[in-house]
Amino acid sequence: MKGNGVTGNANPLRRVGALVDGARDWWEHAKAWQRYAVYLGAVVFALILPAPAIGTFMSPGSDWTTVLIYPIGTYILLAVGLNVVVGQAGLLDLGFVAFFAMGGYSVAYFGTEYGWNYWATAVMGIAMAAVSGVILGAPTLRLRGDYLAIVTLGFGEIVRITANNTDEIGGARGITNVPHPTDIPGVVDFGLLPAPYYYLIVIAIVLVIIFSVRLQKSRVGRAWAAIREDEDAAELMGVPTFKFKLLAFAIGAMIGGLAGGLHAGRAVFIEPNTFPFILSATILAAVVLGGAGNLPGVILGAFVIAWLPERFREVNWLKDLLGRDPAEYRILLFGGVLVLMMALRPEGLLPSRRRKAELHEGTGGMGTMGAEVTGPDTDVSTEAAK
């Protein structure tokens, strides 16, 4: 890619890239116990993450545990879900927030109107999201690339506007007094303290990661990869491509719905504006920035995208430098950092090797976006030599 030629070896992120490749090689050949040690380490890390000592650095401006739940944890959950659609099956979805909304509204509506148990409403939210995923996917997944992107974008807006205009679910005022998750006696009480919600979302993220990895390594994941690379050849090799694309949509939607349900159960209040288009775009940015198709990358991308704006709330040296509160400029700063990162690592922070090659070739994934970023100067051979 051109960018690499310009920045050359002086680019420190290149050295990071080499480190990442090394780590990946190690991981591929790691023994079972080594892998379990890493998993264990990751879980321990997640458990001690809310510690105030870490929080004072990570988010001096607001309560760290709360930030860990929303936006960070929620974005990670959403990004892992969208990654199934965009990263694994290669379908560009610009309306992912719709499924987040389905989950949120299901929990809020069935909890307040019918007094359902929270856990039942959460399951309902996942189911509603899956159904809406299938309803959206069935007529549209025969479209390719750009068309699919436009239809999904429209769907996201339709869901939000419908919520806005439907009085049964609160209209523009939204739904208040959404019940908290039902307590599990002797284990955990869900009240106003953030900690239980944090651990709940950690459990959700871990489960979703396990499922996602298992899918990727199975017949399902292979079918998605085949569709991404050459849909016609896949179909001729016996892959029911439409069915598998629909499945990707439904699974992505379920994860989005789960995130929505968790969010509504903690936030107590949701309204149509909780689910704006910009959130779809942000999650897509997290997936692409992190490295679509590669879970650690996607998680890192979501973390960075969720965390940076929080971090920029309270930056004292910037305050001194600018002479005013950088909080006003945090979105601008955030945008600048994103542009910088994409310029330095165009394939994402931690791209999967395969996706990286696909992006270089301009095949596969994200509709025709892959094709549009490449030109005659695309250098496939460097990738092939690796």
Place this chain on the structure above:
Amino acid sequence: MSTPVLQLDNVTMRFGGVVALREAKISIAPGEIFALIGPNGAGKTTVFNVVTGVYQPTEGQVLFNGTRIDGTKRFKITKLGIARTFQNIRLFHNMSALENVMVGADAHHKTGAIGATLNLPWHRKEEKRGRELARELLDFVGIPGRMTETAKNLPYGDQRRLEIARALATDPKLLLLDEPAAGMNPAEKEALQALIRKIRDSGRTVLLIEHDMSLVMGVSDRVAVLDFGQLIAEGLPHEVQTNPRVIEAYLGVSEDAS
């Protein structure tokens, strides 16, 4: 006579004004190696595309083991027992050789999202069987050492063999090979000839498109010749070779081209 494996019944395929196939009649018996030859643009690949469901014939019928398959979905035709390779190699380039073949093997697997996410026993069994089959097939086509290599990094000849392995993984009764020798050196062609025989001997029928005449003459039981979408000759290899219409078709084209 037993039912033909494949039968094209007056198949016509039009693309706008272009008639790629004109009332083509082909009948292939079980266990045959049947070659389809003809000048460039004669409609050979179109036959494959019509048989595998890529195109629906404008007129006529396609019968596989006596049942009509034109209009059937592509992946279903594959499951019924027809697999193919491509004139321009269409592997899943960024997957390993083994994974490519496993996609073919998956054609007959049942695991869905639930089996995979819960890591259920039948899913594990299918994975294991698919992996074993893929290994065997890479060995069968003669590239056992390429298992973990990324498809696009393989030499050309090996990519062609990998395509054959991937097609075989779907367990086809009828295998369609579109110019499998293109880009191969003489030694590779020799090996390919042996491979095609081996495939037939394992109980499959082979339909072969090939420009290399020595390969066609050496391996096929019967040969059909297409010219401008029309079948102009059919018979034993040496009969076709000496057929004046065939000679004319080939010479005629080279005259046009010059």
